[in-house]
Amino acid sequence: MTGIAKGVSRPTTARGQATRETLLRAAEEVFGEYSYDRASVSEIARRAGVAQGTFYVYFPDKKAAYVELVHELNSSLRKTIAMALADETDRAEMERLGFLTFFDFVREHTALYKVMREAEFVDPDLYRWHYETLGKGYREGLQAAIDAGQLDDSLDAETAADILMGIAEHMGWKYIIRGGEGPPPEVFNQIMGFVLRGLMYRHGDS
DSSP states (O other), X not given: OOSSOTTOOOOOSHHHHHHHHHHHHHHHHHHHHSOTTTOOHHHHHHHHTSOHHHHHHHOSSHHHHHHHHHHHHHHHHHHHHHHHHTTXXXXXXXXXXXXXXXXXXXXXXXXXXXXXXXXXXXXXHHHHHHXXXXXXXXXXXXXXXXXXXXXXXXXXXXXHHHHHHHHHHXXXXXXXXXXXXXXXXXXXXXXXXXXXXXXXXOTTOO
């Protein structure tokens, strides 16, 4: 799966790129407030401040805009975390920064949860792509830390990545989506304690 939905083309002018971005941000709002079925092209265009016909210049239909939004959110999340970790080499600190960055991203993109969870029913292949893509990057980072001797070599990077993504997603939902600014310090410290003990534990021992 590519990062461009079927029938969608990238604008080549700065004005076109800005309009496309405005439409995607409006789509993020609308899909986040309504279910996919209840969201409408007319409402997306209204919030973007453009004529409905302008929407179709950039996206052939609502589904294409939805697919493109999932790609954009996925890419933005990965780039944001990568930038936060760019100058860090210690895996324990990378985990701390990664969780903090994820929670910050969720605060800025509260539609993330609704959009991604609906993708399971709107487009199962897209849903699977989203989590597999996130998991691949996480797995590779953990494997690099194992190879560098920062984590025990008995750790299975793929299983660890799945577990850690599950923890981050649930805690983001509980402390941000349900209301709030994120896990309070004492909860965040417990999360990190659990995560780091799990990563450092020798999993080959009985």
